[in-house]
Amino acid sequence: MLIQATNKLRDELNLEELEQKERPSLFSWHANFFRLNRRKTVVLVNDATDYTVILYGMKKNGFNNFQERVKLGIRMAFEREGIKASLIEKYLNQFEDFCYQKAKDRSHIARMNNSCKFAKRFADRFNENEIYQSRIAKKVNNMPRKNDNKDYFYPDEFLQQKLAEYFGEEDIIQTKAAVLKVELELGEYQAWRKVIVPLNYTFRELHNILQQLYNWQDYHLHDFFIYSKEKDATKNWNHDEYHKDGYKAILSLAMNQENFEYNRDQLNFAAEDFEQAVENEVKLKDVLPARIKYIYDYGDNWHHYLETVEIIDDYNKNTPSFLEGEGTAPPEDVGGFSEFMRIISNPDDEEYESMVEWAESQRFEEYNPEIIKTDLRLYVN
Structure with missing residues (x-):
């Protein structure tokens, strides 16, 4: 597993020595550090799919055990997607060979920054009691992106496609x-x-x-x-x-x-x-x-x-x-539903037109x- 860290994240992790290794893009992640709601936050974005994992409210112990935090964050995000357990284990086995590099690919950095921007949109919905924000990540991964050919895709669906291709399995969700x-x-x-x-x-x-x-x-x-x-x-x-x-x-x-x-x-x-x-x-x-x-x-x-x-x-x-x-179902703020139905079902009622107009305003x-x-x-x- 390869983590390509920004300068801010490398400083937070006190990284000095970096390994120059290559990994398949499905097992490579760009990672950024910033503060959200005054809490230390890490956003990881998969190179192959733009799939996003969010760690929130990180403390010193979390950064000291960063590899395990990332591993558990990916596990919980994949479980939230409904990816079957055996496939999650196959993917996480890649953590046996875990290393860091400097984030330097401009295209991937731009895509990572885009995911950070999406995450910040939901700043008021983060759970203050959770490190692994799989619910917010689910929202971010449901937002459309553009690939290099300017075609739209969804990171969660693209992740499923790439996992199926790499591991040769058709039934990804269970x-x-x-x-x-x-x-x-x-x-x-x-x-x-x-x-x-x-x-x-x-x-x-x-x-x-x-x-x-x-x-x-x-x-x-x-x-x-x-x-x-x-x-x-x-x-x-x-x-x-x-x-x-x-x-x-x-x-x-x-x-x-x-x-x-x-x-x-x-x-x-x-x-x-x-x-x-x-x-x-x-x-x-x-x-x-x-x-x-x-x-x-x-x-x-x-x-x-x-x-x-x-x-x-x-x-x-x-x-x-x-x-x-x-x-x-009743429209919002209807008050008496029986009276509403009586009027709305009778075009001859003197209140019919005004009731229809009101119902449309309520998206009935x-x-x-x-x-x-x-x-x-x-x-x-």
Whole structure:
């Protein structure tokens, strides 16, 4: 494995002697050091694919054990992509021959700087408690690049292609996933969706998927609740943690640290017998097949109930897949959905035209599975 380090990174690593060795471009990385949010950050960019790995909040011990930090960072990023375990091990075996060189190729340095620029766009989304920012790297690797022929490519897809070519394997992706059925409570109406989601996705990513499934615009606050198989007769619909079938809440997931503290202190969640966490710190594999409730918009108070239909052990994608569904979802800030549907379905109603105009301003759409599939595809890319 070859790391071609910038001057700043070489200074941070106290590198004096550099080896003049060549490595296949798939096993060669350009690496830069800078501060982001006042934290020491290293961005590594693969020479063959522009695939990016991010190390954040590095301390002295991390730089003293830089080889192991890089190795674990690549492992976690590849796992996040859903690359099968045996192939990850084959790739990481190259670390037995690890060396440094000076970053000097202008083209590769420019591409590395481009990845650093992309990473900085997400500065407010970095997890302060993690060194290995695989979620941010996933976003960076989903952003299109131009190759020398001015053709566009995606680093994550290009990595899969290059790994397949080098190791002579066709099935690169192999991960576990869940088939989830989501039901939005709408009284006399129904709007349900069925979707496959990789188990290594966080609840923040599940939130983003649910927004696409129901054409929400992410204008409002949200929370998740996770339930055990036990029943809890002490709760009713006035409690956020209440489940329509009476199940007992065991975990509350807030959308961010600020909401976590508000729920704990102002809503007195600290006195409840369920745990609390922040959604980007918990993955689906940590809780499924438990029942889930997703609350969106505490004004209209939309409750979505999620159940695990099936666990897939050999899912061959690293992205969600929409399967089927039924029913139109409400537009944002609708207030009374029944009244809205009554008017919107009757062209003779005196409020029909104004309601149609308002609905368009809210990006309202009738249920359309093809639009949902497209929206999900845009979300992951």
